[in-house]
Amino acid sequence: MTFKSGGQESSLWNEEDGFYYDAISYGEPWTQQLPVRSLVGLIPLYAVSTLEPELINKFPSFKRRLEWFIENRQDVAERNIASMKRRGKGERLLLALVSKDRLEQILKRMLDETEFLSEHGIRSMSKYHEDHPYSMEVNGQMFRVSYVPGDSDSGLFGGNSNWRGPVWLCVNFLLVESLLRFYMFYGDSFKVECPTGSGDYMHLAQVAEEIQHRLQHLFARNDEGRRAVYDGSDLLDFDEHWKDYMWFHEFFDGDTGRGLGASHQCGWTGLIAKIIHDTGVNCRLPQTPRFPFAAASHYFDDIFTRSVRGHSRRGSSRASSGRPFVRRSSTSRSIGNRSDFESAFNTPAPETPTEEEFDESKKNGNGNGSGGFDEHVSQYVESQLQRVRSQVSMGAYEDEFETQVDGANGNGNGRNSNSNGRFLSRFDLICLRRYAPS
Numbered sequence: 001m002t003f004k005s006g007g008q009e010s011s012l013w014n015e016e017d018g019f020y021y022d023a024i025s026y027g028e029p030w031t032q033q034l035p036v037r038s039l040v041g042l043i044p045l046y047a048v049s050t051l052e053p054e055l056i057n058k059f060p061s062f063k064r065r066l067e068w069f070i071e072n073r074q075d076v077a078e079r080n081i082a083s084m085k086r087r088g089k090g091e092r093l094l095l096a097l098v099s100k101d102r103l104e105q106i107l108k109r110m111l112d113e114t115e116f117l118s119e120h121g122i123r124s125m126s127k128y129h130e131d132h133p134y135s136m137e138v139n140g141q142m143f144r145v146s147y148v149p150g151d152s153d154s155g156l157f158g159g160n161s162n163w164r165g166p167v168w169l170c171v172n173f174l175l176v177e178s179l180l181r182f183y184m185f186y187g188d189s190f191k192v193e194c195p196t197g198s199g200d201y202m203h204l205a206q207v208a209e210e211i212q213h214r215l216q217h218l219f220a221r222n223d224e225g226r227r228a229v230y231d232g233s234d235l236l237d238f239d240e241h242w243k244d245y246m247w248f249h250e251f252f253d254g255d256t257g258r259g260l261g262a263s264h265q266c267g268w269t270g271l272i273a274k275i276i277h278d279t280g281v282n283c284r285l286p287q288t289p290r291f292p293f294a295a296a297s298h299y300f301d302d303i304f305t306r307s308v309r310g311h312s313r314r315g316s317s318r319a320s321s322g323r324p325f326v327r328r329s330s331t332s333r334s335i336g337n338r339s340d341f342e343s344a345f346n347t348p349a350p351e352t353p354t355e356e357e358f359d360e361s362k363k364n365g366n367g368n369g370s371g372g373f374d375e376h377v378s379q380y381v382e383s384q385l386q387r388v389r390s391q392v393s394m395g396a397y398e399d400e401f402e403t404q405v406d407g408a409n410g411n412g413n414g415r416n417s418n419s420n421g422r423f424l425s426r427f428d429l430i431c432l433r434r435y436a437p438s
Helices: 053-057 060-072 100-110 169-189 204-216 234-238 272-282 355-363 371-389 427-435
Strands: 002-005 008-011 022-025 031-034 048-051 093-096 134-138 141-145 191-193 201-203 303-308 324-329 402-404 423-425
Touching: 002 022, 002 031, 048 053, 048 169, 053 060, 093 169, 100 169, 100 191, 169 201, 169 204, 169 272, 201 204, 204 272
Parallel strands: none
Antiparallel strands: 002 008, 022 031, 048 093, 134 141, 191 201, 303 324, 402 423
């Protein structure tokens, strides 16, 4: 990405600042870059996609031409494509304008809470310019750009529409999609500090999830029952006729999350529904600090597997029974194996029901035994609640846990091919919502 200056092409990438800057031309030879940290520096992240090897192999003729192009026209292939030779996760190829080094430098600013990262998403301009506005003189007239978190302070942009600070959900959605595509190529090995300066490193899928959580905090109620989008309005937060009817504002204050612009902007603000669908189950409450991954060296990762014993195990003489069963297992990273784990938290969890217990469950009127899983998990959650109620060493409980969901489709092999590798955070919260006594 370049601009012409003095008959020569110059890159929009600024090596010194590690960011893309816009350029302005107001008649030769007056052409220059504008060192303003805005969406201009983040939009190049949108241009990313991966080429799946399975798809390429289906088109051998295209594959041959692609390989020839990479080998013989490197001057073109490497000009605006970050990585065409190196294979990434799953043997994928990456089509992207931004190289790995530049991606890391951009994210360092984008994930900085003193710049782009707010409590409610990514700002459209860096907060750095609040105290450091940029000014330039053109033909005797002074122009100035500064961070404005709310309504526009100028009539130049068509009323109150403002791209110099507020959070726009459409922009954030595209950034999330881009980060997930980069993650498909780089995988778990590429991690960045999020937020910048926190000492907490995440891979790009976790960064995307963190941004989505912050966007949900625009609409989620905090401990006081208020939503950031309503800016402290008692009517909208508490009145029974208003509190459950959401407004879809055009954009949101970059500091407070207050809804601004049109209040019926369902076109892109309605994308919050997909974000909630994708990550709402493990979204922490607003104003709740994330427990640093750096400190959570051990986490809760019990795995519950529900299936039907449709065949005997390999090497086993046990005949097929066709009975449902549930299996609970923990890895060596289980929180129960921590050396500093309080003895009061070492109470054994309920054991997995045996086939005989399932038979007994049937006799007691529990149908085909499928309720055994619910009963087992209910007992397990109740034991955890008792531990919490004992108020012994609450520090042993991290703010967030992760557990791998396994065998949710009950296909008989204990594996869910549709959710392989997916994780649900705060498994306790999910169980409590369903099983905890009222």
